[in-house]
Amino acid sequence: MNKNSVVIITGANSGMGKATAIELAKTGAHIVMVCRNQTRGEAALKEVREKTGNEQVTLMLCDLGSQESIRSFCATFKEKYQRLDVLINNAGVILPGRHETTDGFELQFGVNHLGHFLLTNLLLDLMTSSTPARIIVVSSGAHKIGKIHFDDINLTKNYTLWRAYAQSKLANILFTYELARRLEGTGITVNCLHPGAVATSMGINRESGFGTFITRLLKPFFQTPEKGAETIVFLATSSDVSEVSGKYFYQKEEIRSSNRSHDEKLAKNLWIKSEEWTGIN
Numbered sequence: 206m207n208k209n210s211v212v213i214i215t216g217a218n219s220g221m222g223k224a225t226a227i228e229l230a231k232t233g234a235h236i237v238m239v240c241r242n243q244t245r246g247e248a249a250l251k252e253v254r255e256k257t258g259n260e261q262v263t264l265m266l267c268d269l270g271s272q273e274s275i276r277s278f279c280a281t282f283k284e285k286y287q288r289l290d291v292l293i294n295n296a297g298v299i300l301p302g303r304h305e306t307t308d309g310f311e312l313q314f315g316v317n318h319l320g321h322f323l324l325t326n327l328l329l330d331l332m333t334s335s336t337p338a339r340i341i342v343v344s345s346g347a348h349k350i351g352k353i354h355f356d357d358i359n360l361t362k363n364y365t366l367w368r369a370y371a372q373s374k375l376a377n378i379l380f381t382y383e384l385a386r387r388l389e390g391t392g393i394t395v396n397c398l399h400p401g402a403v404a405t406s407m408g409i410n411r412e413s414g415f416g417t418f419i420t421r422l423l424k425p426f427f428q429t430p431e432k433g434a435e436t437i438v439f440l441a442t443s444s445d446v447s448e449v450s451g452k453y454f455y456q457k458e459e460i461r462s463s464n465r466s467h468d469e470k471l472a473k474n475l476w477i478k479s480e481e482w483t484g485i486n
């Protein structure tokens with residue numbers, strides 16, 4: 206990574222996204238902090254610039270729960286930037302109670318998987334002309350209890366927080382592996398990771414400030430966002446992984462994800478359905 210590199214980080218105003226922005230801004234690269242809320246985004250932008258002295262860090266707004274917002278963001282980004290070296294799909298949501306995106310998808314599946322599916326696909330042409338380029342997908346160990354519920358993808362029946370979150374995080378890994386197969390030989394690598402248990406704003410309602418019981422109870426025992434971001438920064442910058450693609454990492458080491466996440470037929474089906482749901486085919 207150098208001063209001409211362009212990096213996108215989604216969910217860059219909080220937790221590991223912000224910690225990653227600070228670390229990568231130290232390289233002097235152009236960091237585009239993609240956030241959904243202007244006030245929270247501007248506060249984080251100010252902090253990242255102050256801590257790193259990098260004035261090439263910028264804020265762009267995008268709500269990953271709105272396909273219109275994603276399309277508009279990508280169009281504006283391509284007007285402003287002629288290249289994209291690193292795309293970090295970090296934003297994520299886990300919230301008690303069933304909610305839906307603007308487009309009517311269950312919130313966690315809609316934001317964590319579908320939002321990033323659409324974003325990535327719309328940016329691939331620019332990345333292809335910027336090779337070597339890297340895509341990093343922040344998943345979770347929670348994928349291990351996940352299933353893709355094709356018969357009721359929006360979990361209108363039997364909704365639970367963990368069913369929804371685990372489905373979205375399994376989808377992150379299936380997406381990573383399928384994309385890696387599709388990008389073989391192009392010069393774009395794509396890898397995913399589990400950051401560990403990290404004390405961030407995950408599970409905390411932005412309006413009310415309330416968090417899940419587990420979040421509040423366990424937060425003091427979790428690692429810092431800076432520590433949690435280490436594997437993201439490693440995958441974005443290390444020459445050790447410049448040729449590695451389609452792998453799952455934890456603590457900067459490649460590890461094996463669940464058997465289900467390696468099901469190629471499942472990954473292909475999810476890809477085809479995701480194309481339909483985002484209208485990109």
Ligand SMILES: NC(=O)c1ccc[n+]([C@@H]2O[C@H](COP(=O)([O-])OP(=O)(O)OC[C@H]3O[C@@H](n4cnc5c(N)ncnc54)[C@H](OP(=O)(O)O)[C@@H]3O)[C@@H](O)[C@H]2O)c1
Binds near residue numbers: 242
């Ligand atoms: N913390 C953990 O223990 C843990 C463990 C495993 C995996 N992860 C994964 O790590 C990633 C980062 O999460 P974190 O722990 O750093 O949590 P966080 O502090 O809550 O950060 C999440 C970020 O995602 C953004 N976001 C949420 N919904 C969005 C939307 N619709 N459009 C755009 N941005 C949106 C949030 O923006 P706002 O601030 O505006 O809401 C925030 O910037 C997530 O993918 C999460 O699943 C976390």
